[in-house]
Amino acid sequence: MRVKTAERRDAILAAAAEVFLEEGFEGASMAGISARIGGSKGTLYSYFKSKEELFVAVTHEQAKKQMEPALAALEKDTGDLQKTLQVFGEKAVSFLCQESTLQTHRMIVAESGRSDIGRRFHESGPKLGMERIAAFLSRQMQAGRLKQADPMLATLQLCALLDCETVKPMMLGLESAISRPRMKRMVGRAVETFLAAYAVD
Incomplete structure (x- = not known):
C-alpha cells in the first residue's frame, strides 16, 4: 500500500486546479484528474473521497x-x-x-x-x-x-x-x-x- 505524502497531495491539488478551470466542476472527472497526474483513481480516492471534497x-x-x-x-x-x-x-x-x-x-x-x-x-x-x-x-x-x-x-x-x-x-x-x-x-x-x-x- 502506497504511503500518503504531502508532496503527492500537493501534486493532486495542482493538477485538479487545472482540470477544474479548464472543464468546470461538472465537466471534470476523477478519472480525468487521475490521468493528469499519471496515477490511478484508487490513489486519488485514497486522498479525497469525492470530487466535491477535492474541489473544496x-x-x-x-x-x-x-x-x-x-x-x-x-x-x-x-x-x-x-x-x-x-x-x-x-x-x-x-x-x-x-x-x-x-x-x-x-x-x-x-x-x-x-x-x-x-x-x-x-x-x-x-x-x-x-x-x-x-x-x-x-x-x-x-x-x-x-x-x-x-x-x-x-x-x-x-x-x-x-x-x-x-x-x-x-x-x-x-x-x-x-x-x-x-x-x-x-x-x-x-x-x-x-x-x-x-x-x-
Whole structure:
C-alpha cells in the first residue's frame, strides 16, 4: 500500500486546479484528474473521497495562499484603523477579482443548487476568514475605536461594501478589469462608508 505524502497531495491539488478551470466542476472527472497526474483513481480516492471534497480542497488551498496576506494585515494593526482596513480591503479585493477566483466562485454557485458544496466551501473556508475579521473588529470595539455592535454583523456589512463595486460587477461580467488606482478608490469608498456607520466620533 502506497504511503500518503504531502508532496503527492500537493501534486493532486495542482493538477485538479487545472482540470477544474479548464472543464468546470461538472465537466471534470476523477478519472480525468487521475490521468493528469499519471496515477490511478484508487490513489486519488485514497486522498479525497469525492470530487466535491477535492474541489473544496483546491479552492481552499488557493484562497489560503492569496487571502492570508490580507488577513495578516489586520493583525499588524498600527493604530490607524482606516489605513489598516484600506490595506486589508485592497489585498482581499485584488484576490477576489482575479479571473481564476471568479471562475471558482461561479462554479460553486452553479453547483450549490445540486449539492451541499456551497455549505462545505463556506464552513471550511470563508467562514474562518470572516471569524478572523470579526475578531479584529471586536478588538477595535474594545479599544473604543468602533461603536459596540455585533462583530460578525459588522464583518458581513464590511464585506458587502467591499464587494458591491468590485467583485459583484466582475462576477456578472459587467466589468472585465479594474485598474489598481480605481480599485483603490473603490475600496476607499467602502472603508469610508463602513467607518461612517461604525467609527466612534
